Amino acid sequence: MVVRVELLTVGDELLRGDVANGNAAWLGRRLTEVGAEVTRSVVVPDELDAITEALGEALHRAGAVIVTGGLGPTSDDLTRDALARAAGVTLRREPELERRLRERASSRNVPLRDEALRMADVPGGAALLPNPAGTAPGLRLALPGGVVYALPGVPSEMRAITEESVLPELRGTTRAARVLRTATVWESVIAARLTPVEAMPGVRLAYYPSPGEVRVRIEADGEGRLAAAEAAARGLLGSALYGVGDATLDRVVHGLLAERGATVAVAESLTGGLIGAELTAMPGSSSTFAGGVIAYATPLKHSLLGVPEDLLTAHGAVHPEVAAAMARGVRERLGASYGLAVTGVAGPEPQDGQPVGTVHVAVAGSGGETTVRSLRLPAPGDGDHARGPIRRMTVVHALDLLRRVLLTLEPSVRWTG
């Protein structure tokens, strides 16, 4: 059975966007993983009426409600009071909790304000959930509509209590799911290709696009159906599929290089360092990433990378041959196995007669061979807004071209394209 769960997060700072709602995201992930279904997530301010009302609404719809936040020691921590009101009970002071609070204060040598003793107040009928990561316990209250769990907002404590006391009660039939990651193909094309998978019984697809990439989540009734759907999707996606689950493109490229004992050096123009930043984000990147040259000003493409001056004079900096020469130059000068280069127009203005979105990506290999891909990336809206997405898409296309070159050179590695 799948349990329907609603999340209720309490805190003004979340509504103002001062902090992101990381607790709700974490709870959503963990609950989904154990087979519960999160059907709504609500953030309310630190106000007694708002919390009480939202609690009642949530219990009306779902079988379980997880409240986080509002259990601290200050006057704007009102979750206990709201729970008591919703349950029609009063708060009682737990002597054991009071003793622990006094003990902690004296061990830290800080005064214990009367107000802080609120943390020892518990709605009548509530059970205490042990907190392996802190002092304040969670609360569990069974009401006619369903069960309410109230957890501290401190992420480490919220997570520890959830793992120990909440998830075991909400565990449902696990829904089998997998995320397939694709690069350099439009969402509409991916969706069109996967139409047959979408039609498979007991299978649901969801698409998460980001610039240059589309993640496809396949959810199926049971592992058998998931395996069949995944196999079908892999066949239809072909070489657009680069990884599964948490295997981001930079990690995949790093892994392919590491398998070969190879390194890469980058020559960047419009991306200004983003490709290097991406390839050095993960621990251990120094084994496959040598370094790079950011040849932003056109003359540097000649002086730092050896791009022929007459090429730059004849065609400007945005040309497939320039990308190829940059890739060869950076590979040679940095002594790497592969050179990866990009040149193009991020906007907002055209450059060297080329429109915004013109991008050339090149990979130079050890045998002197160079692969170039020329792109016309979309520049949605006006130029200022296009700049970020074009740079990001360029990073994806560059990493993906290197991935394709690495896989082609090594036909023993399975390549679905």
Place this chain on the structure above:
Amino acid sequence: MVVRVELLTVGDELLRGDVANGNAAWLGRRLTEVGAEVTRSVVVPDELDAITEALGEALHRAGAVIVTGGLGPTSDDLTRDALARAAGVTLRREPELERRLRERASSRNVPLRDEALRMADVPGGAALLPNPAGTAPGLRLALPGGVVYALPGVPSEMRAITEESVLPELRGTTRAARVLRTATVWESVIAARLTPVEAMPGVRLAYYPSPGEVRVRIEADGEGRLAAAEAAARGLLGSALYGVGDATLDRVVHGLLAERGATVAVAESLTGGLIGAELTAMPGSSSTFAGGVIAYATPLKHSLLGVPEDLLTAHGAVHPEVAAAMARGVRERLGASYGLAVTGVAGPEPQDGQPVGTVHVAVAGSGGETTVRSLRLPAPGDGDHARGPIRRMTVVHALDLLRRVLLTLEPSVRWTG
């Protein structure tokens, strides 16, 4: 008058925690900044009933509702239908939108599925809000309970439409506020310094920390009190204050360089290209950013930047003198007015005997003078989690050091320190 606004975010992926609800956080921040009040934030699944019901509830409580997500081309994009249901109207196809969709598909040479034409459907009575960052417009629908804005879930598009069409209508009039931006000083130190401002009548402060930076929001009852509070805060913050409002550190540095007709070249190690990426994010950056060298592998610091080999042999790559030599080397080799360099240990493992978080930042100027700052950045949690924040803090410290050098060299520019 303060407008009460509710946020309604549509998407299964948010409830499952596949992605964080960054749109709600951003909207909360911007709405608060313009003086509106976000009174609730709700996430619902891609289900017609759930969206319609939540929309009705939100309109019952608040004067304005901003819906994000569910406006895409696939069958699970149901926000348009929910809006029509809530308003009791039907959807009509907008010929102009249909034309744009067909045009875009043919320019990209991708097939246009019938389903995708849903994006041209608009609830009767809805106004279209121009999208400066993409094709699909936002929608504005005035209903008896209040106004509903429906925006695409793509962050760049959601933000652009919000700035252009939504915020001007929701701007509050009573609360005056300003955001002061500081770099390289701890939140606790900033808060302690600003205690006298916090005590000023009718003034409220909020702190928004991010790695290496703290933004301070000053809110006051009226422009007069705000001006007084801001003046006091400026005096207390001194040189930690680098900008106001949207003046990010990269923009401030770009502006200072541009005023002087100067350029900068970067030499990066642990940041792997992040500083270059930051300095090229804004349009027009080519006038002040020459390029850079990513000397990730230690030998490249010698071969590409001229750092003396004996220095590297004696001390390893993480040393103040290495940072200084990198800054001088990149300035000279790239022909820039200033050289900006970083070397350090991002983790998770120590390097050359230096612990994680050891970072040296250097600026070389045209007169041969070099300024170095050595840092021990905190590595919270285990090493894997520290890597990202350490790299980000290094970027902030590097840009801030260049800012300070630029301002010191030009005492005519006002410097509050």
